[in-house]
Amino acid sequence: MPEQTDFVAVADGLIAGTADAPQLIGSRCRSCGVVAFPRQASCAACTSRDVEERRLGRRGTLWTWTIQCFEPKSPPYAGTAEEFEPYGVGYVELPGEVRVEARLTEADPAQLRIGMAMELVLVPAPGDGAAMTFAFRPAEEGE
Amino acid sequence: MSPNDGVAVVGLGIHPFGRHPGVSGLEMAAVAARAALADAGIGWAQVDFAAGGSDAAGNADTTVSVLGLTGVPFINVRNGCATGGSALTTAHAMLSAGSAEIALVVGFDKHPPGAFNPLPEDWGLDSWYGETGLMLTTQFFAMKIQRYMAEHAISQSTLAKVASKAFDNGARNANAWRRRPLSEDEVLASKMVNHPLTQYMFCSPGEGAVALVLARGERAKSLARTPIHLRSVAFRTRRFGSFEVFSPSIPIESAPSPTTEAAAAAFEQAGIGPRDVDVAQLQDTESGAEVMHLAETGLCEHGEQESLIQSGATRLDGRLPVNTDGGCLANGEPIGASGLRQVHEVVLQLRGEAGERQIAGPHRVGFTQVYGAPGVSACTVLSR
Numbered sequence: 001m002p003e004q005t006d007f008v009a010v011a012d013g014l015i016a017g018t019a020d021a022p023q024l025i026g027s028r029c030r031s032c033g034v035v036a037f038p039r040q041a042s043c044a045a046c047t048s049r050d051v052e053e054r055r056l057g058r059r060g061t062l063w064t065w066t067i068q069c070f071e072p073k074s075p076p077y078a079g080t081a082e083e084f085e086p087y088g089v090g091y092v093e094l095p096g097e098v099r100v101e102a103r104l105t106e107a108d109p110a111q112l113r114i115g116m117a118m119e120l121v122l123v124p125a126p127g128d129g130a131a132m133t134f135a136f137r138p139a140e141e142g143e
Numbered sequence: 144m145s146p147n148d149g150v151a152v153v154g155l156g157i158h159p160f161g162r163h164p165g166v167s168g169l170e171m172a173a174v175a176a177r178a179a180l181a182d183a184g185i186g187w188a189q190v191d192f193a194a195g196g197s198d199a200a201g202n203a204d205t206t207v208s209v210l211g212l213t214g215v216p217f218i219n220v221r222n223g224c225a226t227g228g229s230a231l232t233t234a235h236a237m238l239s240a241g242s243a244e245i246a247l248v249v250g251f252d253k254h255p256p257g258a259f260n261p262l263p264e265d266w267g268l269d270s271w272y273g274e275t276g277l278m279l280t281t282q283f284f285a286m287k288i289q290r291y292m293a294e295h296a297i298s299q300s301t302l303a304k305v306a307s308k309a310f311d312n313g314a315r316n317a318n319a320w321r322r323r324p325l326s327e328d329e330v331l332a333s334k335m336v337n338h339p340l341t342q343y344m345f346c347s348p349g350e351g352a353v354a355l356v357l358a359r360g361e362r363a364k365s366l367a368r369t370p371i372h373l374r375s376v377a378f379r380t381r382r383f384g385s386f387e388v389f390s391p392s393i394p395i396e397s398a399p400s401p402t403t404e405a406a407a408a409a410f411e412q413a414g415i416g417p418r419d420v421d422v423a424q425l426q427d428t429e430s431g432a433e434v435m436h437l438a439e440t441g442l443c444e445h446g447e448q449e450s451l452i453q454s455g456a457t458r459l460d461g462r463l464p465v466n467t468d469g470g471c472l473a474n475g476e477p478i479g480a481s482g483l484r485q486v487h488e489v490v491l492q493l494r495g496e497a498g499e500r501q502i503a504g505p506h507r508v509g510f511t512q513v514y515g516a517p518g519v520s521a522c523t524v525l526s527r
Contacts, residue, residue, distance in 0.1 A: 011271035026392070034383075037392040038269070045383045045394065064293075066285035066337040068276060073260045076273025089282050091393065099393045101277055109338050114293050125275055133275045 010125040010133040014038055016055055022122050024100060024134060028054040035098040057094045058120040059139060065090035065104060065112045079126030092118045092136045105137035112138075150238045151363035151370030152490045152525070154183025154356030158251070160474040160484070161320035163350050168200025168253035168477075171352035173209045176249050179354035184367030185245065188213050190356070192237045194230040195249035196220035197479035203230075203249055224426075224515020226250055227353070227482030228378055232521065235376045238359040245362060250484075251352035252477030259348055266389050266517060280516065281345065281429075283388040285337035288431025290386075292339065295446040297434055299339050303330040304452050305430040306344045306472055312459065313473025315500040320349055321473040344430040349475025353483035355490075371490045374524040375412035379405040381518025388516045401520040402426075402512055406440035409510075413524035417441035419508045420524075422492045423463065424485035426514040427470040437465065440512050440522065460503040467492060467500050482513035482521055493527050 007022075009015045017023040028035045029043035030050040037056060042049045071077070071084040088104030090112070105123060106112055119139035122132040156178030158171035172195070180187055187210045195203035196219050204217035222229040227250035234246040259280060263273040272278050291297060307327045313319035325343055333342040363370040381387050384398030410416055423442055427433040434452070438445040442463060451457060457465040468474065468488040471481060489509035491497045507527050514520045 010275060011269055014271065034394060036394075064286040064290035066282055066289060066339075067335070068279065068282060068337060069335050072273075072276050072279055073257070076260075076262055076270065076278055077276050078274035079276065087276065089277065089286070091286065093395060097395070099395060101391050101393075103275065103277070114290065125271075127274065133271065 007122060007132045008130055010131040015122070015132075015134055019122055019132070021058065022120055022134060023058060024056040024120065026054050026056045026098065027051045037098055037100050056097055056100070060092040060094040060118055062112065062114055062116045062118050062136075063091040063093045063099050064114060067107055067109055077126060088112060090136065103133065103135040105135050148360050150235050150357055150359050150373045152355055152373055152486065153358045153363050153366045153368050153370050154179040154185070155487050155490055156180070156182060156354040157318050157484070157487055158352040159318045160349055160351030160477065160480070168197050168251045168350070168352065169205050169209070171253070171350065172197075172203060172206045172249050172251035172354070175251065175352040175354035176206055176210060176247060179247065179356045182368065183356040185356065187211050190215055190245050190247045192234060192243035192246040193217040193249070194220055194233045194246070196222070196226045196230060197250065197252045198223060198226055200251055200253040200479065203251070206249065223519060224478055224481065224513060225378060225519040225521050226479040228376070228513050228521025231355070231483065231486065231523065232376045232378045234357055235373060238357055241359070244359055246357045247354060248357065248483060249352065249354040250479040250482065252479040253350040254348035254477060257348070261389070261516075268389060268391070272391060277391070278389060280388055281337045281340070284429045284431060285340045287386055288429075288435065289339060291431065291435055295448075297446075297449050299331065300327065301434065301449055301452045302339065302344055302430040303327040305427065305433045306330045308458055309427065309466055309470045309472035312467055312500055313469030315498070316468045316473070319469045319473045320475045321469065340429050340431065346428055346471035346476050349477050351474065351477040351480045351484070353480045353487050355483060355486060369494060369527075371493045372526050374415060374526055375409045376521065376523050377405045377408035377412060378521040379408070379519070385518055387518035400439050401518050402436055402439040402514050402522070405520040405522040406512060409522035409524050410441065415508055415524050415526065417510070420463065420510045421505050421508050422467060422489060422502050423465050423510040423512075424467070424470065424488055425465055425512050427466055427472050428476065430472070432514070433465065433470065436512055436514065440510065442510070459500055462504065464502045464504075467497065467502060478515070482511070485511035485513060486523060486525070489525050493525060
């Protein structure tokens with residue numbers, strides 16, 4: 001069950017590893033091999049219930065992106081109007097695994113490009129708690 | 144089955160789209176239903192099957208108490224953006240099966256201003272997904288068209304032209320909400336919402352109602368109006384691998400969209416191909432959706448949209464007019480009414496009764512496609 005982490009995650013069963021090297025907790029179907037995130041109890045591809053937990057890779061490439069320019073409605077958004085800053089959102093393709101939707105640390109459209117290398121990090125989750133959520137930041141190519 | 148044995152649209156009714164303070168969704172539905180019955184030249188008592196619904200404005204069969212209690216079997220439908228399409232599918236099936244002769248289909252809605260505000264638990268997602276700011280339909284649409292533009296060389300100018308066309312068409316439609324023409328430059332200069340989509344490239348949740356009267360076979364021919372044949376209705380949900388809204392992850396291997404599959408099925412059932420279509424209404428929740436749906440439905444090749452739209456082919460006087468009533472962009476999106484609005488407009492165009500927005504070219508075959516969360520699509524083929 002949950003190993004010790006050195007951060008508080010926004011939800012249980014979502015993020016493993018350490019603050020310096022977080023890993024997303026997904027699942028892999030033992031029947032057809034399809035990987036999903038977050039962890040699923042059954043496989044949406046082949047309907048099998050023989051699914052195992054899988055720690056996903058930390059690096060990938062940006063598959064698509066946008067900038068969230070307006071503050072989302074609360075609820076469900078946990079942030080507040082005072083602290084709202086536009087943020088990037090994208091899908092990052094983890095090679096051989098799955099494309100994961102996530103916040104991006106970069107919110108300048110000029111700095112984002114489909115195909116660029118990305119790396120998983122933790123960022124403070126919106127709201128007034130101490131919880132961290134996952135995000136991807138641009139990584140040096142071939143780093 | 145020849146079209147003469149099949150199902151036809153024989154009556155149209157609409158309550159104007161937009162904002163109507165003090166008028167309930169059900170009241171709008173009753174207005175549309177009475178107008179459709181009058182257009183068909185029949186009374187409510189002659190309807191022997193009804194289906195309809197709204198997403199957020201109540202149960203459709205409550206209109207029965209306004210129209211009169213006749214004992215008619217009435218199926219309430221609440222199926223998100225496919226509400227109208229699902230009601231139409233149901234009525235089409237009942238008529239085709241011979242279980243009814245004349246059916247009424249009604250769709251209506253009344254949403255508060257601002258973007259839709261879905262909650263994670265209603266969509267099988269955990270609360271963190273909404274709390275961290277990932278649960279927005281606008282984000283999804285932006286990311287889908289962003290990827291599509293990169294893969295198929297679509298320009299932002301083309302996105303703006305889609306919106307500008309919608310508002311031009313809306314200006315010619317007395318039932319539309321947004322009736323002020325906007326130039327491509329005005330669309331591009333409006334506030335950025337989610338890159339690459341600006342404010343005027345998005346439709347807004349709104350209010351409105353549409354009703355259709357359908358009849359089968361000989362019964363359709365005996366009524367007042369020229370029947371417009373409903374050649375097919377096809378309805379699909381997403382397969383694993385289709386890129387859909389509210390997906391914390393998507394697989395690397397992709398699958399055809401529900402629209403691709405629904406459109407192919409609709410054309411096959413109708414025995415009519417996409418190249419025969421004279422006028423189309425496509426889901427245009429935002430400009431990018433119209434661009435992508437043009438190809439997903441088979442009306443053009445992927446990537447061909449850039450030249451089609453830049454050359455004006457999808458305008459009223461083009462070779463493939465699209466969203467001739469202004470679409471969702473100019474009419475807004477009362478979820479339950481949207482899909483039926485598309486059919487309403489195509490029937491008007493095929494009758495040749497679309498007034499100052501009547502398409503210039505032939506008007507023999509029409510097509511509609513409604514699409515929504517979490518990956519549902521309903522398509523129809525209609526012909527004179």
